[in-house]
Amino acid sequence: MASHRKLGKATDLRLALLKNQVSQLLWNGKLETTEARAKEVQKLAEKYITLAVNTYKDTVEVEKVKIVNGNATTVKVTNDGASKLAARRTLMSNLADLKETRQPKESKTEYKLRTKVVRHPLIEKMFNDYAPKFDAKAQQTGQRGGYTAVYKMNQRRGDGAEMALIVVL
Numbered sequence: 001m002a003s004h005r006k007l008g009k010a011t012d013l014r015l016a017l018l019k020n021q022v023s024q025l026l027w028n029g030k031l032e033t034t035e036a037r038a039k040e041v042q043k044l045a046e047k048y049i050t051l052a053v054n055t056y057k058d059t060v061e062v063e064k065v066k067i068v069n070g071n072a073t074t075v076k077v078t079n080d081g082a083s084k085l086a087a088r089r090t091l092m093s094n095l096a097d098l099k100e101t102r103q104p105k106e107s108k109t110e111y112k113l114r115t116k117v118v119r120h121p122l123i124e125k126m127f128n129d130y131a132p133k134f135d136a137k138a139q140q141t142g143q144r145g146g147y148t149a150v151y152k153m154n155q156r157r158g159d160g161a162e163m164a165l166i167v168v169l
Contacts, residue, residue: 018044023122026045026126027125029168033163039164048126049148049168052126055081059084062076063076088123092120097120100115149167
């Protein structure tokens, strides 16, 4: 038995489709797709969230010397540890690089200032939002995994495909 569904696509197209759908799921929190695709997206999303949960605490404080107006000052900076850095790079290679969208009444300069600091918003969301949330949930319940849920929906009108809604809990 195969370990993955082929979804009627060539390998490169299937991998690109799953990469984009997992990225959209993690960014928006929910995704409506066919049932077979939802099950494949769920597998990948669970793996990526688990990777973030297991490594998000690995940080190292480093002192750097900065020269401001001719004066040298030491500044403490928090960097990623080895395992968090490896996890971050794995996630960056397996997820699409989504960008922040402009808010409805936000000017162009405000948008640039807000997004200037964060280079990879989806990766930051994984480590700053999802990982602490699911780690706290695991500490309370003693249960790991189960980060996503797939809900079956009605058939698609055009071709009768079984549809599903996948949600990050």
